Amino acid sequence: MKKILSFLDNYLEEALIGLCMGYFALATFTQVLFRFVFQSPLSWTDETARYAFIWMVFIGAAVAVKKNTHIRVDLLELAIKNEKLKEGLRFVNWLIFLAFSTMATIIGISLCIGLFNFPYSSPALELNMFWVFLSLPVGMGLTTLRIIQSMFKTYIRKDQQITAMEEAV
Numbered sequence: 697m698k699k700i701l702s703f704l705d706n707y708l709e710e711a712l713i714g715l716c717m718g719y720f721a722l723a724t725f726t727q728v729l730f731r732f733v734f735q736s737p738l739s740w741t742d743e744t745a746r747y748a749f750i751w752m753v754f755i756g757a758a759v760a761v762k763k764n765t766h767i768r769v770d771l772l773e774l775a776i777k778n779e780k781l782k783e784g785l786r787f788v789n790w791l792i793f794l795a796f797s798t799m800a801t802i803i804g805i806s807l808c809i810g811l812f813n814f815p816y817s818s819p820a821l822e823l824n825m826f827w828v829f830l831s832l833p834v835g836m837g838l839t840t841l842r843i844i845q846s847m848f849k850t851y852i853r854k855d856q857q858i859t860a861m862e863e864a865v
Contacts (some may be wrong), residue, residue, distance in 0.1 A: 708838075709758045712755050713759065717748075717752060742864075744821070749837070754831045757840070762842045766793075773855075794847070795843070797836050797840040800839075807833075811826040812826050
């Protein structure tokens with residue numbers, strides 16, 4: 697059980713993004729092939745590729761938090777020389793990000809409940825849009841989880857946070 701949890705902790709988002717990216721590439725290739733070679737475009741490939749891309753974006757937010765590569769404005773942080781004040785500012789940034797992702801998760805759950813109770817369908821496939829909008833609470837829920845993990849590692853276990861920029865240098 698511990699190995700399974702460790703695998704999920706290390707590779708869950710990457711595996712989901714890999715599946716979505718593979719499908720996105722396949723659907724896009726199929727669309728190009730049918731549109732330009734067979735002169736008969738398919739409507740479902742465009743629609744499902746778009747939905748796979750949406751899932752990739754929301755799950756990718758969790759990966760960015762896990763790898764500490766999220767884009768952030770650090771102008772104020774760079775201007776501050778006092779390390780204690782700088783550390784306090786980083787903590788406040790994490791709290792704001794946590795509040796945002798938590799609210800996005802709650803709003804996404806509320807939206808999905810509404811879509812489940814009052815469904816509407818996609819234009820080409822008549823797919824219940826609940827499955828598309830489910831990407832918001834899943835992605836933001838995973839992001840919230842990864843923020844809590846990062847905060848725990850940084851402020852409880854006192855691990856050093858290494859950003860992608862510092863790693864590249």
